[in-house]
Amino acid sequence: MKKLLLSLCMILPLIACDKTAEQGKDITVSPVKIGVILPLTGTNSYMGEQMREGYEFVKEYLNPAIDYELIYFDDQQSSSKAAIGAKKLIEVDKVDVLLTGTSQTASVVAEAAERAKVLHLGISSDNRFTQKEYNYTMAPNSIDEASVLLKYMQEQGYKNIALITANEVFADMVAENVKNLAPTYGMNIVFEEKITPGATNDYRILLRKAEQNNPDIYLLQSWPPEIDILSKQLFEIKPNAKITSLYSFFISGNIDMYKNQFCLNISTDKTEFKQAFEQKYGKGLEQMSATAFAQLSLMLNILQNKNHKLSEIIKNNDSIFGKLTLDGRSIRYLPVVEIIK
Amino acid sequence: MEYLINLAILFSIYSMLALSLNMVIGMSGLVSLAQAAFYGIGAYATAIGMTKLGLGFFGTIFLGILINVVIALVVGKILARFQYDYYAIVSAGLSVIVFSVLLNWKSVTNGALGIYGIGKPNIAGYSFYSNSAFLGLTVAFAIIIYILYLWIDRSSFGRVLKALREDEKLTQSMGYKTKHYKSFIFTLSAALSGIAGSFFASYIAFIDPSTFQLKEGIFLFTIIVVGGLSSALGSVVGALVLISLPEVLRFIGLPYETAAQLQQIIYGAMLLLMMILKPQGLFGKYRM
Numbered sequence: 001m002k003k004l005l006l007s008l009c010m011i012l013p014l015i016a017c018d019k020t021a022e023q024g025k026d027i028t029v030s031p032v033k034i035g036v037i038l039p040l041t042g043t044n045s046y047m048g049e050q051m052r053e054g055y056e057f058v059k060e061y062l063n064p065a066i067d068y069e070l071i072y073f074d075d076q077q078s079s080s081k082a083a084i085g086a087k088k089l090i091e092v093d094k095v096d097v098l099l100t101g102t103s104q105t106a107s108v109v110a111e112a113a114e115r116a117k118v119l120h121l122g123i124s125s126d127n128r129f130t131q132k133e134y135n136y137t138m139a140p141n142s143i144d145e146a147s148v149l150l151k152y153m154q155e156q157g158y159k160n161i162a163l164i165t166a167n168e169v170f171a172d173m174v175a176e177n178v179k180n181l182a183p184t185y186g187m188n189i190v191f192e193e194k195i196t197p198g199a200t201n202d203y204r205i206l207l208r209k210a211e212q213n214n215p216d217i218y219l220l221q222s223w224p225p226e227i228d229i230l231s232k233q234l235f236e237i238k239p240n241a242k243i244t245s246l247y248s249f250f251i252s253g254n255i256d257m258y259k260n261q262f263c264l265n266i267s268t269d270k271t272e273f274k275q276a277f278e279q280k281y282g283k284g285l286e287q288m289s290a291t292a293f294a295q296l297s298l299m300l301n302i303l304q305n306k307n308h309k310l311s312e313i314i315k316n317n318d319s320i321f322g323k324l325t326l327d328g329r330s331i332r333y334l335p336v337v338e339i340i341k
Numbered sequence: 342m343e344y345l346i347n348l349a350i351l352f353s354i355y356s357m358l359a360l361s362l363n364m365v366i367g368m369s370g371l372v373s374l375a376q377a378a379f380y381g382i383g384a385y386a387t388a389i390g391m392t393k394l395g396l397g398f399f400g401t402i403f404l405g406i407l408i409n410v411v412i413a414l415v416v417g418k419i420l421a422r423f424q425y426d427y428y429a430i431v432s433a434g435l436s437v438i439v440f441s442v443l444l445n446w447k448s449v450t451n452g453a454l455g456i457y458g459i460g461k462p463n464i465a466g467y468s469f470y471s472n473s474a475f476l477g478l479t480v481a482f483a484i485i486i487y488i489l490y491l492w493i494d495r496s497s498f499g500r501v502l503k504a505l506r507e508d509e510k511l512t513q514s515m516g517y518k519t520k521h522y523k524s525f526i527f528t529l530s531a532a533l534s535g536i537a538g539s540f541f542a543s544y545i546a547f548i549d550p551s552t553f554q555l556k557e558g559i560f561l562f563t564i565i566v567v568g569g570l571s572s573a574l575g576s577v578v579g580a581l582v583l584i585s586l587p588e589v590l591r592f593i594g595l596p597y598e599t600a601a602q603l604q605q606i607i608y609g610a611m612l613l614l615m616m617i618l619k620p621q622g623l624f625g626k627y628r629m
């Protein structure tokens with residue numbers, strides 16, 4: 001195990017710098033320890049649980065050649081717990097690599113990963129943490145996300161958008177990008193409002209105010225349960241309202257509520273994969289599960305091919321998201337617009 | 342070892358917070374839930390000071406103290422009119438207001454995106470970048486606050502605070518202007534919480550408003566209730582118990598599918614049991 005750690009310490013920086021690690025030693029000592037920091041309890045535990053299903057599904061579906069062990073740490077979406085988690089996984093569990101599930105966690109874990117020279121792969125759209133060496137993110141470019149959705153809305157003839165977004169990292173980025181890009185696609189933001197998750201459960205007054213501005217479509221960006229509450233209350237006021245979002249309808253446990261609406265989603269067009277997931281868990285593939293699956297698959301691919309350049313590994317990676325590209329230390333893929341059936 | 346050092350850093354930071362809160366709640370009987378607000382202001386003063394204003398860590402500590410003192414003086418004057426539950430409700434309001442400001446004043450705080458890349462302290466070319474050096478500095482500040490607590494506790498000023506905790510009207514009848522005492526201890530506590538916030542920001546290197554919500558204030562309140570009200574030792578032991586207990590539980594061999602949830606249940610049950618067996622806390626001198 002010591003040899004493995006030593007070799008990884010020598011090799012991972014080279015991979016991180018996208019240089020060929022010719023002296024690299026194949027991982028022959030098993031298992032490779034992969035530390036995973038997720039919110040498994042608390043408000044965002046639904047996300048953590050969806051991701052855990054995705055991670056667990058990798059072994060069953062891909063049956064990877066590399067022997068690995070996943071070690072979970074529940075950070076309850078707390079910065080201080082995430083910092084402790086990174087240290088515990090690195091120092092006590094001696095993990096070889098780290099995976100994180102949220103932007104906040106990735107930002108906190110980045111420093112510990114850099115100090116310990118442990119490769120860390122997050123899934124955050126906010127890629128500020130990748131300024132630090134050893135830290136990578138695998139997520140669509142946030143401008144691409146907004147562009148894909150706006151382009152589709154333009155094609156469908158929508159002109160006026162009511163933008164209601166939560167006061168949190170991802171929704172904030174969505175709001176900024178949509179506001180900046182909407183004029184390019186000939187669209188107007190006729191109403192804009194922020195909501196603070198957990199502050200209230202009654203958005204009816206806000207939604208009536210939005211309606212007075214006659215939007216063609218409502219772009220609602222929040223995570224459950226707010227997204228479900230907002231949508232339900234909007235449908236009470238305006239049963240035929242057209243709504244859209246980035247991913248959140250697919251993260252919600254109430255996908256039926258969004259029938260015939262469209263939403264940005266990851267581009268998982270692999271039917272066989274979707275069916276296998278449904279068969280195992282008795283439910284449709286959730287966005288966070290798919291993301292976690294792709295994240296772990298890529299990490300295993302990197303570990304298996306550590307003698308290759310990262311750009312080559314990315315290029316040849318057979319992701320469920322289709323083609324991946326490397327932009328600095330951000331691994332990108334393109335999302336798609338999906339109509340919910 | 343690094344893991345333990347990191348736990349010790351967090352323990353020191355929470356000890357500072359618990360000691361400062363116990364000055365208000367334990368020593369003076371003022372149920373304040375505003376601590377998370379001052380903690381957050383201190384943390385943001387350091388984050389903004391170091392990343393945007395180019396200040397050094399110690400300069401940002403003073404900045405945090407200054408801002409907290411100004412806010413606490415104003416709010417303390419208002420709070421001094423209240424007692425008991427009303428004090429708790431109004432102070433909780435401050436916590437909510439500060440959280441909203443941190444979340445929405447984007448040009449300064451960067452909103453929900455938070456502030457990334459906060460540096461480590463540096464004195465005359467010596468950097469506290471290593472965790473052990475940072476721990477040394479944090480413990481030194483925690484000890485200073487501990488000594489300050491004991492000094493106030495044993496001073497005539499501290500005795501007046503305890504008197505107003507027991508009976509404010511009686512204390513007033515003896516000629517003490519209790520409003521000034523309440524306002525002063527609230528301001529001092531706010532300043533000390535700001536120091537803890539500065540250390541937290543520098544330690545964690547990334548902060549966002551979610552850390553400084555009302556629930557953090559309630560967590561701090563739990564620390565001093567478990568450790569013991571009106572006790573410096575209780576504040577420190579309370580912080581030790583509540584920071585280390587969840588970590589100890591991680592080493593129990595629970596089935597991994599439900600380990601996180603079971604840990605929470607065991608943690609809650611242990612706290613409940615502790616409160617049943619020791620309602621005044623582990624080292625409490627005063628019971629609410």
